[in-house]
Amino acid sequence: MIQFIHTADIHFGMENYGKIDHKTGIHTRLLDFSRSFNFCVDTAIERQVDFFLFSGDAYKTAHPSPTQQKLLLHAFLRLHHAKIPTIIVVGNHDNPLSFGKAHSLDIFGNLPLDGFHVIAKPMVVNLVTKSGPINVLCIPWPTRNSLSIDNRYVYKSAAEITTYISRAVTAIIQEEARHLDPTVPAVLAGHLTVSSGIFSGSEKRAIYGTDPLFLPSQLAIPPFDYVALGHLHRYQNLNPNGYPAVVYSGSIDRIDFGERKEDKGFCVVTIEKKGVTSHEFIQTPARPFIQIEVTLHPEQNQTEQILHAIKKQSIKDAVVKIVYHVPESMRDCVDLKKIQYACESAMHVVGIIPIRKSPVRERRIGAVKTTMDLSALLSTYFDTKPDLKKRKEELIQKTLLLAQEENDQEQEE
Numbered sequence: 001m002i003q004f005i006h007t008a009d010i011h012f013g014m015e016n017y018g019k020i021d022h023k024t025g026i027h028t029r030l031l032d033f034s035r036s037f038n039f040c041v042d043t044a045i046e047r048q049v050d051f052f053l054f055s056g057d058a059y060k061t062a063h064p065s066p067t068q069q070k071l072l073l074h075a076f077l078r079l080h081h082a083k084i085p086t087i088i089v090v091g092n093h094d095n096p097l098s099f100g101k102a103h104s105l106d107i108f109g110n111l112p113l114d115g116f117h118v119i120a121k122p123m124v125v126n127l128v129t130k131s132g133p134i135n136v137l138c139i140p141w142p143t144r145n146s147l148s149i150d151n152r153y154v155y156k157s158a159a160e161i162t163t164y165i166s167r168a169v170t171a172i173i174q175e176e177a178r179h180l181d182p183t184v185p186a187v188l189a190g191h192l193t194v195s196s197g198i199f200s201g202s203e204k205r206a207i208y209g210t211d212p213l214f215l216p217s218q219l220a221i222p223p224f225d226y227v228a229l230g231h232l233h234r235y236q237n238l239n240p241n242g243y244p245a246v247v248y249s250g251s252i253d254r255i256d257f258g259e260r261k262e263d264k265g266f267c268v269v270t271i272e273k274k275g276v277t278s279h280e281f282i283q284t285p286a287r288p289f290i291q292i293e294v295t296l297h298p299e300q301n302q303t304e305q306i307l308h309a310i311k312k313q314s315i316k317d318a319v320v321k322i323v324y325h326v327p328e329s330m331r332d333c334v335d336l337k338k339i340q341y342a343c344e345s346a347m348h349v350v351g352i353i354p355i356r357k358s359p360v361r362e363r364r365i366g367a368v369k370t371t372m373d374l375s376a377l378l379s380t381y382f383d384t385k386p387d388l389k390k391r392k393e394e395l396i397q398k399t400l401l402l403a404q405e406e407n408d409q410e411q412e413e
Helices: 028-046 066-081 158-179 302-311 336-342 374-383 386-412
Strands: 002-007 051-054 086-089 116-119 123-129 132-139 186-191 226-230 246-248 265-273 276-283 289-295 319-326 348-356
Touching: 002 028, 028 066, 028 265, 066 086, 086 132, 086 186, 116 123, 132 158, 158 186, 226 265, 289 302, 302 319, 302 336, 336 348, 374 386
Parallel strands: 002 051, 051 086, 086 116, 132 186, 186 226, 226 246, 289 319, 319 348
Antiparallel strands: 002 265, 123 132, 265 276
16 A cells, blocks of 8 residues: 655745734745645654655745745655655746746755655656555646757747647657556656646636646546646546546645635545555645625614624634625715724735725717707707706707807808
């Protein structure tokens, strides 16, 4: 029986909410992600797993700060001290945009230590664990730099190159799978976009056309016993009724409010024997994100309505956003100081945001002056004025009379 941890999308450097911690001088959100990742490492050490598999995106950018590097290195070294081999697959956030530059995880592959396998190009890692051998086919985020682009595609459009990359990676997976020993447990680990995967809130800005796409059926092939994916932030199994499972472990902590309803964690995978695999999703102590929405009623005190909604939520140590909807005819009289005081136990209040529906402007006239005479234009205009409809004919006649007098005066001059 071989057991391992599957995690991904640590995203050290996400500091969009929070503040500087007065004890450490480090941003509270960076501490959140560090706590969640170390919880994952704790589990690996406590269960004495055979190896640790990280499927990409260690940092928010390819240029992490020294503090971010220090925290990640400390966590990975804990695995080394526990004699747990670690496979690190490079993700899209770890890759620099410029050709020739080192990726953000290069340092781990150059440490004079055994047990770190940093994969920047497609390859198979033949790992010998304390419980037996296992083959891990690693597919980092596919780019022009990590694949050999056919000369025919060098000057093609971005869409054509993306399609080419998808086909090239699929061919690599199929070719490597054919050469694997079918009697030895095997895992496919990749930082990839699967067509049926569900994006989280922070990822909905991503456009499918820019990512090389793969079908679950292109990944769930023999002899793999488990497909360990990174890139999408929501935990999901894209092959629930088949074998092997195609699993995104998801991010270890919440990135933004689009992920506030999602559980965050990692997977403990157990290969009991060849062809029999199970996995358990374990939640991390992720920071809660709470969004409170209130639609104000005219007959009730506005501030009290919001305070009542806050009391219904457990906001202690949470990141909180309050949105209140103000009716069109109502004046905004919310006491912001009282709201802020009620949120004192929260870790951070993103904002107290009023939303007022903009009034719909009615179309006044659907007439075109060049195709209608003055009388018809006036008739159409007064039809849109209910309070003037009764005097319509009288007003038209007076207006025409004024127009005639002005015309006569201009002719005399």
